Amino acid sequence: MSLSSFAAEKKIITPAGGRAPVGPYSPGILVGDYLYVSGQGAAKPDGTFHETTGQQVQQSLDNVKAIVEGAGLTMEHVVYAHLYLKNMAGYEDANRVWAKGFPKDPPARATLGVAKMPTDTPVEVTVVAVRDLAKKKVVAPPGYVAKEPVSPGVMVGDRLYFSGSLGSGSDPAQQVQLAFDRMSATLKAAGMDFRHVVFVNPYLTDQMPQDVMNKIYAKQFEFGNTPARATIKVASLPQGAAIEFTGVAIRDLAKRVAVRPKNMAPSATASPCVFADDTFFCSAKSGFIPGPQSGIYASTVKEQLRQTMRNLLDGLEEAGLKFSDVVATNVYLDDMNDFAEMNKTYAEYFSGAPPTRTTVQQVTPGERKANDRDRWPTLEQISLIAVK
Secondary structure (H helix, E strand, C coil): CEEEEEECCEEEEECCCCCCCCCCCCCEEEECCEEEEEEEECCCCCCCCCCCHHHHHHHHHHHHHHHHHHCCCCHHHEEEEEEEECCHHHHHHHHHHHHHHCCCCCCEEEEEECCECHHHCCEEEEEEEECCHHHEEEECCCCCCCCCCCCCEEEECCEEEEEEEECCCCCHHHHHHHHHHHHHHHHHHCCCCHHHEEEEEEEECCCCCHHHHHHHHHCCCCCCCCCEECCEECCECHHHCCEEEEEEEECCHHHEEEECCCCCCCCCCCCCEEEECCEEEEEEECCCECCCCCECCCCCHHHHHHHHHHHHHHHHHHCCCCHHHEEEEEEEECCHHHHHHHHHHHHHHCCCCCCEEEEEECCCCCCCCCCCCCCCCCCEEEEEEEEC
16 A cells, blocks of 8 residues: 655555556545545456446445555445446445445435446445544434434544435325435434535436425525535435435534625525635535626537636635635546546646545436527536545
């Protein structure tokens, strides 16, 4: 293992003998109390894949473990995870393997079905781990009975990572409310409520109208002081759900500070960025031009990505940060065929040691055509985490 310096109190973690990253990102970054790990696919050392979902999940976890152990930690130190599956039919198989990988105090987790991932891996896993295991505490609502190998929430000091809260039922509005109720129960068990949330991922399938979700979502949070948010459409969710909420909260409200660049109006559904103490969570941005006549006017991933990075930089600079402070990003592509072009442009913004990263194509590509107002569809989105 090599443990190389990244910046003050930041270290890049690279597993010895591991496969080289397929893009401009670091395998792992250890900063302060946390280790951030890039999405790890299911490729074996020779680049091939096992046949079953369980074997593929095991390989992804083995690849994660190499990075975690390279930081001097164990898998027990993992507090938060995302599991991406190309085939949701393998969900139960994945859970059986996950339970063996995390036999005690498993991390909070969200599980998503997506259309495609880099190198055509059928599984990808990304995690956050805590350096000091004594700070990790599992949180569960009263009477909670575990049906899956995940914890409803995991506290690290005064920070809470909460698992995906799924909706159920045939009515979209009822699904959203149920997902919120389940999230609320976990927050309450940690001594918190919706005011404490700093970042949320609403994951939606085609069965969930976004306007229905937004109408209910806006009622949960204070206007202009909402969490940062990355609203992502996905191919599928566990148990046939149409909505899932996962994210991060902080107990001490004095350490929760929303940040809004002057060119972005207050919103009922998302703050551009929110601090949780020294950690800066930024909403997913796309290549839109903010302000009057806002919209996306670029037709290629390269051109859209440049505007996206400008929009992300606005949030960073408003907080006195820069791209070199970014430790993790999530990149969402409309079409994985744009992966190489995205990488080439993305690399221009991160010299030296880039942040960790997870990249997915969530759904089938959309039609690339401008509307009658010369606005183009979103071809990419990026959310990020920075540390001050």
